Structures are given as structure tokens and as C-alpha cells.
Amino acid sequence: MPGNSQRKGAVRKKGKTTPAGSGGRVRRALEGKGPTPKAEDRPYHKAYRKRRPDEPGRTEGKPKASARRGPRPTGNTATAGSDWVIGRNPVLEALQAGLPVRRAYVAEGVERDSRLRDILKYAADHGVPLLQATRTELDRLTGGGVHQGVALQLPEFEYADAEDVLADALDAETPGLVVACDSITDPRNLGAIVRSAAAFGAHGVIIPERRSAQMTAAAWKTSAGAAARVPVAQVTNLNRTLKQYADAGFTVVGLDGEAETDIAGFPGIDGPVLLVVGSEGEGLSRLVSENCEVLAHIPIGSAVESLNASVAAAIALYEVSRSRA
Numbered sequence: 001m002p003g004n005s006q007r008k009g010a011v012r013k014k015g016k017t018t019p020a021g022s023g024g025r026v027r028r029a030l031e032g033k034g035p036t037p038k039a040e041d042r043p044y045h046k047a048y049r050k051r052r053p054d055e056p057g058r059t060e061g062k063p064k065a066s067a068r069r070g071p072r073p074t075g076n077t078a079t080a081g082s083d084w085v086i087g088r089n090p091v092l093e094a095l096q097a098g099l100p101v102r103r104a105y106v107a108e109g110v111e112r113d114s115r116l117r118d119i120l121k122y123a124a125d126h127g128v129p130l131l132q133a134t135r136t137e138l139d140r141l142t143g144g145g146v147h148q149g150v151a152l153q154l155p156e157f158e159y160a161d162a163e164d165v166l167a168d169a170l171d172a173e174t175p176g177l178v179v180a181c182d183s184i185t186d187p188r189n190l191g192a193i194v195r196s197a198a199a200f201g202a203h204g205v206i207i208p209e210r211r212s213a214q215m216t217a218a219a220w221k222t223s224a225g226a227a228a229r230v231p232v233a234q235v236t237n238l239n240r241t242l243k244q245y246a247d248a249g250f251t252v253v254g255l256d257g258e259a260e261t262d263i264a265g266f267p268g269i270d271g272p273v274l275l276v277v278g279s280e281g282e283g284l285s286r287l288v289s290e291n292c293e294v295l296a297h298i299p300i301g302s303a304v305e306s307l308n309a310s311v312a313a314a315i316a317l318y319e320v321s322r323s324r325a
Contacts, residue, residue, distance in 0.1 A: 083154045085217045086147040088115040094152055094217065095122045098225040102155040104128055107135045110149030119150060157215040160231035162241050165204035166248055168231075169272060172203055176250060176272035177320060180206040182238060182288045183279040184309055187213040191222025192310035193277065198226035200317040205230060208238040242274065242291040250274040254284050254292030255312055257305075263296040264319045273320055277313045280306055 083102075085094045092115055095101070104123060110116065123130050133141070135149070142151050169176030179197050184190050190213040197205050213219060214234075220227055235241045246252050251268030254276040261267075276292055278284035283306075289295065298315050300307060307315070 083156065083217065084142060084145075085152040085154065085221075086142050086145045086150070088113075088119065088148045088150055090221075091150045091152050092119050092122070094221055095119065095126075095128065097221050098228075099152070099217065099220045100155055100228070101128055101152050103153040104130045105133050105138055105141065105151045105153075106130050107138045107147075107149035108132055109135075116150065152217075154217055154220065157220075157227075157232075159215070159234040160204065162206055162233040162235050162244075165206065165231055165233050166245060169203035169250075170248065174201065175270065175324065177202045177317070178204050178206060178245070178250070178274050179313060179317070180238065180242065180274055180276045181212060181309075182208070182276055182284055183211055183282060184277065185211065185213050185279065186309075187216045187219035188222045189213065189280075189308070189310045190215070191219035191224075191227070193313045194219070194223040194230055194232060195226040196310065196314040196317050198223075198230045199314075200321040202230065202317060205232045206238070206241060207232065207234055209234055209236050239287050239291050242276070242288065245272075245274045246291075246293060248272075251294060252276060252292045253294045253296055253316075254278070254289055255298065255316055256284060256289065256295040257297050257300075259295035259297040261294060261296045263298050263316050264323065266294045266296045268294070269320055269323050275313070275316055275320070277309055277316070280309045 085091055085099070091104075106116075106120075120130070122128070138147055138149070138151060141153075165178060166176075169178055177200070179193060179202055181190060181193060184193065184207070190207065194205050196202075207213070215227060215232055242252050250272040251266075252274045253263075253266055253268075255263070255278065276284065276288060278288070283289075284292070296316075298307065298312055306312075
């Protein structure tokens with residue numbers, strides 16, 4: 001009867017008679033498991049793969065082989081980072097700008113419009129092979145970015161050696177001219193500086209490894225192909241490189257809006273010059289400024305506080321070129 005604790009089986013006896021289905025026998029197997037992780041913390045969950053690469057706790061997880069579909073990727077294809085161009089307009093502009101292409105992908109069954117037709121025509125006319133992938137695979141390759149059915153993977157940029165740039169500048173028929181970037185964090189600014197360097201006959205561009213934009217797809221695109229003609233060197237210590245160039249006979253000139261010397265006539269403009277450009281907001285860092293032999297300014301109206309870094313670099317390069325001509 002209900003409530004009768006005296007009936008047989010109503011009271012659980014301690015010992016080895018605990019039934020298997022009660023959890024007693026398998027309890028040890030469940031100990032130490034802890035709470036179930038969130039979906040975005042499980043490497044093989046789709047929510048995890050949609051997280052941005054820079055989110056806390058993000059690590060590279062390799063999907064199971066059975067889950068792969070479409071073309072098998074190689075190299076750095078886990079996320080849409082510096083080596084990827086995605087979206088129909090960016091892809092078409094990248095192709096027209098002459099960016100180097102490692103692989104080009106088109107999703108199966110993608111809806112065609114005028115931009116996609118232009119992409120396909122350009123690829124056919126210029127011998128760019130297009131690989132077909134499922135939308136799921138393209139989502140995975142581009143890290144969940146809005147690819148609109150097309151994506152380009154660029155090859156890893158090959159940086160030059162700063163010592164080679166120095167040697168080539170010294171051996172050139174014209175006086176050496178090299179540009180160094182200090183804290184230029186916008187890749188479009190970096191690309192524009194590389195483009196100006198090519199336009200005014202500079203022998204190379206130097207960037208630091210840390211706290212600096214890298215030669216990403218955006219920088220490649222803004223340089224309009226100049227990055228293929230002007231060597232870009234990456235250094236671990238910019239101040240050490242400035243001293244090295246100074247010891248080799250270069251006049252190290254830093255752009256500073258508060259300096260007294262005009263960029264149009266600084267001492268040593270006719271000889272080898274290393275032009276140092278700082279960020280638009282902060283300018284040159286203290287140590288970089290101290291390692292500049294000359295600080296020069298670009299005269300501008302009082303209504304404007306400063307110039308964009310790439311614009312300032314272009315004006316300074318023009319003044320050096322004009323003075324030498």
C-alpha cells in the first residue's frame with residue numbers, strides 16, 4: 001500500500017544490492033566530468049567555428065575528417081584573415097588591381113549577377129583557376145564571413161630583408177630613399193605609403209613587426225600593385241634599424257608637425273634619406289623621435305591639425321624628389 005514503509009522493498013538496503021539502474025553502479029564513471037561546456041567552447045561545434053579568431057578562448061580546432069566536404073584546403077584556411085578577400089565587389093576589385101591569387105573559390109549553385117559574371121570573365125581572360133566549393137565549405141574556409149559565394153586566397157606576403165634594402169639603396173644610381181613606418185596601424189594607409197614610395201622612386205619601405213599594419217589584402221589592394229615593385233621589409237626593432245641606416249650614411253628624417261625645419265629644405269636632402277612617418281594621432285614615438293637626426297614639418301593651414309599619415313608621406317616624398325631633380 002502507498003505509504004507503507006514496512007512492505008517488502010520499500011526501504012533501500014545498503015551494501016552491494018544497489019540496483020544497476022539507480023546510478024549507483026555507474027556513478028564513478030560520471031565523476032570528474034564537470035558541467036557541459038558551452039557550444040561556442042566546443043571546437044567541433046558550428047557555434048565555435050563562427051567565433052572571431054581574436055575572441056578569448058579561441059583555439060584552432062581540426063574538424064573530423066568525415067565532416068569535410070568539397071575541396072580539401074591546404075595552408076592557412078581556417079579563418080578569413082589577412083590572406084583572404086571575400087565578397088563580390090572586393091574580389092572583383094582585387095582581381096582588377098592585380099593582386100596575386102593563390103586560390104579562387106566559387107560556391108556551387110551561386111546566383112549569378114553582373115559582378116559575378118565580371119569575375120568569371122576576368123578569371124577566364126587572365127588564366128585564374130576557379131575552384132568550386134559547397135557553401136558549407138566556403139563558410140568554413142572564410143571563417144563564416146559574408147563571402148556572397150566567391151572568395152580569393154592570397155599567398156603569404158614575402159617580406160624583404162632590411163639589410164638588402166639598405167644595400168640596394170646605397171648601390172642605386174640615385175641617392176638612396178627609404179620610408180620607415182612607425183605605428184601605422186591601418187593597412188590602407190600602409191598600402192598608400194607603399195604606392196607613394198613607388199611613385200617617387202623610393203628603394204623600399206620598412207615596417208616593424210609589432211604595433212603596425214602588415215601587408216594584408218587591404219594593403220595590397222590600396223598599393224595598386226606597387227607592393228610587387230617596391231620591397232617591404234619587416235624588422236623586429238625599428239630603432240635599431242634607424243641606427244643601422246644612420247651609421248651607413250643615411251640622414252634619418254622624422255615627420256613632426258611641431259618641428260621647426262621645413263621638409264622642403266632639411267639638411268642632407270641631397271644624400272641618402274630615410275624618411276620616418278608616424279601615426280596620424282600620436283605621431284612619432286619618443287624613442288623613434290630621439291633616433292631621428294632631423295625632425296621636419298609640412299606647412300599646413302591652422303584650420304587643420306594634422307594630415308593623414310599616407311598623405312604626409314606622399315608630400316614629403318614629393319619634396320625630396322623635387323629637391324633632387
